[in-house]
Amino acid sequence: MSRPAQLALAGVGLLAAALWAWAAVGLLPPGSWPSLPFRAEAMSLEQILLAFGLMPRGTVALLAGAALGLSGALLQTVLRNPVADPTTLGISSGAQLALVLSTIFAPTLLVDGRWPVAMAGAALAAALVLAVGARRAFAPVTMVIVGMLVGLTSSAIATALTLAQGEYLLSLVIWNGGSLVQQDWSGVRALALVLASGGLAAALLARPLRVLSLGAEGAASLGLRVAAVRLAGIAVAVILAGSVSAELGLIGFVGLAGPALARSLGARTIPERLMLSSLIGALLLSLCDGVVLTVAGASGEMFPTGALTGLIGGPLLIWLLPRLRGSTPPGTEAAEGPAVRLARPRPVLLALAATLVAVSLALVWIGRVPGGWVILDTQSFADFLPMRLPRLIAAASAGAALATAGALLQRLTGNPLASPEVLGVSGGAALGYALAIYLVAAPTAPLLHGATMAGGVIALALVAAYLLRREMPAERILLAGIAVSALASAVLSAMMASGDARSWAVLAWLSGSSSAVLMPGALALAAVALTLWAAALATARWLAILPLGPGVAGGLGLPLRRARVALILLAGLATGAATVLVGPLSFVGLMAPHMARRAGLARPAHHVTGAALIGALLMLLADFGARVAGFPYELPLGLFASLIGAPWLLWLLMRANR
Template identity: 50%
Template sequence: MKRLAWIFPVVVTVVAAALFLHEASLRLPIGMWGNALASPTSMDELILVYGTFPRAAVALVAGAALGLSGALLQQLLRNPIADPSTLGISAGAQLAIVVATLFFPEFLDGNRTFVALFGAGAAAAIVFTLAARRAFEPVTMVVSGLLVGVTAAAFSAALTLAQGEYLMSLVTWNGGSLSQQDWSVFQSLSVEFAIAAILSALLLRPLLLLGLGDAGARALGVNLVGIRFAVAAVATALAGFVAAGVGLVSFVGLAAPALVRGMGIRRPAMVVAMSPVAGALLLFLCDGLVQLIASSAGETFPTGAVTALIGGPLLLWLLPRVRTTDLHEKPALMVRPLPFRRGLPLFLLAGMAIIILALAVARNGENWIMLDLNQIADLAPLRWPRLLAASAAGGLLALTGAILQRMTGNAMASPEVIGVSGGAGLGFAAALTFWPLGGALTQLAGAGAGALVVMALVLAFASRRHLPADKLLLAGIAIGSLSSSVLAALMAIGDQRSWQILAWLGGSASTATAGTAMLLAAIAVVGLMVSLFFTRWLAVLPLGAPVARSLGVSVPVSRIVLLLICGIATGAASLLVGPLSFVGLIAPHIALRAGFVRSGDHMTASFLLGAVVMAFADFGARTATFPYELPLGLFAALVGAPYLIWLVARGER
């Protein structure tokens, strides 16, 4: 068996080398390479020496760096699904470089590595701080990292969308392009990787002693805090170096150690030593496939977008192998039940305040002004459709979040987190690809179908594997990561779909018309009314499948019906808001904390609260940076992300 296992790396090496030789020989016959290397003169020789060869070299060293980073993180955290992508480190570096490119371009020139290291370090610090409250428990660690990464990626997309002059260059860089014009990136990455490899070798023995447990390692003289900080710093720096050099290359650090273990290597020292080799071969192979597709089909994809496609399936495969640490659970949240009729006046007052803000308040560039009745009447036809559409979208997402949290028994479930919004994005992209002239209804149908399919896949996978609620959350995030990878690859093509997908990622209510707003509002009202027919199901399902069956509830039927509601609601709302707003997460939590604990009251209160939050987000997105408009999903995330981080820090998941 071990002999057969070693066939795989040999085949990968041969295929990757063959792809490289094929691509390079298309540029210049192999027999002429010697003259080209000695003194390149023609255009083909220059491209070969300063483009093709450096690209292959960068792929090897970047893959090695990511492989080593992933192996260090997995050994440090004793977690097989830890890597710079799943812990949000690469996304933090990406966000820092996007911000520097857009707002501090002079500083970025010559300080790109420093900026990437700052972003990667900040993301790592947030994730490690969140997970420290639960002793770096593996599921908590990865949930924190993936959510921080998703948030950072959403901010990057929204900022990119807001700066059209940088659009396609940032989209390509965000996808992880390995194209080179000289040997400078390879030289810098090689030096950085060599230094990190030497430091890793020095830290390897105390790192392996951590596997004995804190008490055993401390008894052998290991400085636990110092070693953990040093190893995390080396792994984070490696991810930052790669991000600064070639952009965002995802999941190589996850795949490389998994491939090494798949070959039968179990000794931790050998896994760390061989992971850079596996990472180098994997990225080299992926880049060869990208170039083969480009030369035969005429479409160019950044290599990082292609490597990201392996992340979702690989996470799902590794998920059952993640250990779960038994920790002291927090007691259930105790609140005094509040009848909905007592909370209704508060929702009415909040709704009236939002309507007044949206219709009667404006900015003239410097100051806030109150419009008179004539001005309100003149602007109302432009403002009420987007206000109604935003409210309806917020209500639908919050309703979906309440249903998902009750159906799965997971307080962190929401359309954004459990992969439903990512599925809506895939459906939206499919509608644009196969029915480009279909219009809004076709896009709505595609988004709804995508959301429904992804939600069904997540629940089917979780049911078959008997995954607990925490790992169900990871399964949803894994499928969401795969969806984001497909969208990134489509955006990198650079055609009209890129603009439409990028606009959807940011979310905007500016395109809402009276017709689309009324349609979305009708869907929202009908969705709420239909959901209220199933209050008994949602009151029983959190008690578990055996209890639900004993009370006469058909678990498969109830899940299918509720899935239909969630899929349609998320698909309709995501067309306006985009994939990330966190309204579907925060509104049900706030409603529950306010005392709306009965299933019907919880859904209704969540719906109204989500409508209010998203309507306010539309007002803020329209006025905060006037005359420029922020993406609606971004502004909503500015409210939701801090609340999400607070929930994870408190261990309420």
């Protein structure tokens, strides 16, 4: 590591220590600080707050940040993917879902604290991802996709239950922000033990991981048990990140920023990356907590530390992206395998279109009343059609637009993980909507629409700026999008964790609903979806050449910069329009294109068309489920879209390669 890098780390550490000391001095002058051993009965109230609150809090920030940084470094090394971090395996979402389920259905499980329940949820989520990954030899891209699906499904269920029992679960919303508030030293002892054990395990794995970095085939030829090493590395990462989630809540981004910054500062060998990632994670979280303490000293603590990590880490990582000296690209291994390519895709597309029409007609005629299910008669159909038709058009159009946007982004980056959510478009749109809710006393519909569109455009512009500046590999483009998403999510988490009544309006919108859409808005969204589809077909040649890489594309005469900008703008406009009407349901943009590709629709025109049809079908079924499952109340649309699409894609990923 270079001398300037060492000085930079030392400066960050000194700043974090100074912020903590400022908060401590504001609580109690240094001459009155308690001395060891701490005995509460002999202390004043201020001394108790310092000895059992502020001191363990500062220590916990260092331990938790180090654990998350080490966890992220292990995952990125094992999966050979610089986009991987602890959330990739659904650890935090699994812990969140377990706590929500326990709070509602089995509160006695929480008698001994959150740790056993949260750890169990995190372990089950990771086990599901590993079970699917084992069927494909732990192929990196498969692992990341499955982890994202498990996380999406877990979060959707937890959000639905939170909305249904909101008056009981406000504390969970606050906990989700990741609070470092401590009342004793028990959290320090628990995390110190976990970090020491994890550090020892990582040291023992350093040599096998160095061999694994040669590639699965090369490592196996040297006698390395590739699957066993991967499983061990992932298990250590899961325990580290799960322990932090259980003790403190959901603290994101540190596990992604730590390893990325370690590489940018010159860490070349695996032992160096593991140690430096842990150190950077500790300093980053400690600095964030120091900022929270400083703000709390002036106005009271209004948001948890976990909500701030993205505010600092996100912009820092975006700034450092062009300066990354190198990164390990996602591994291409035998387990990934080529997707099926249909010789005659048109029958499949016609079948999808026919299914979409049939489902639309069925959903118009079928209804649920207090007495049960009914098929509407002619008069009832005429009465209900004006209410049902706009939401059906809006749901199908939103699904088609998001799926088409996802297909464009996946072909643009050459990466199946690309989607409006991953590239930060939906996060920016959601942040724009939330800011309008919080900053304006009575926001009008046009204002909400404008703020949502503006947020998506700004997020997309940040990512596009790096595409225009220089040629960036696909994984760095994804990393830029995830950094933008983390920044938006951090602000949203801070708003939600404040406990304000407006949080529920934002939470309900985030889960997605088409119930408030009127016919003009539905027709406008349909026009956007059709226009985007037509534009995608017009750029089919670009979509066929771009995945081959910038060198080949340039050699074939493709205007690379113009093509990238045009496709990103198309995807951004489609995502913004869909988000305005039905919420940030961008997971359809991840699942539908992947489903279409796995179904054998390989050529650009067929792939885009199939993705649009599958996306529309997914959203229609999700809208119907959201409308009737909790009758007479409507449940979140996002929940049903995840529950419909995720199992299907998991099944496709588990199929044997042809």
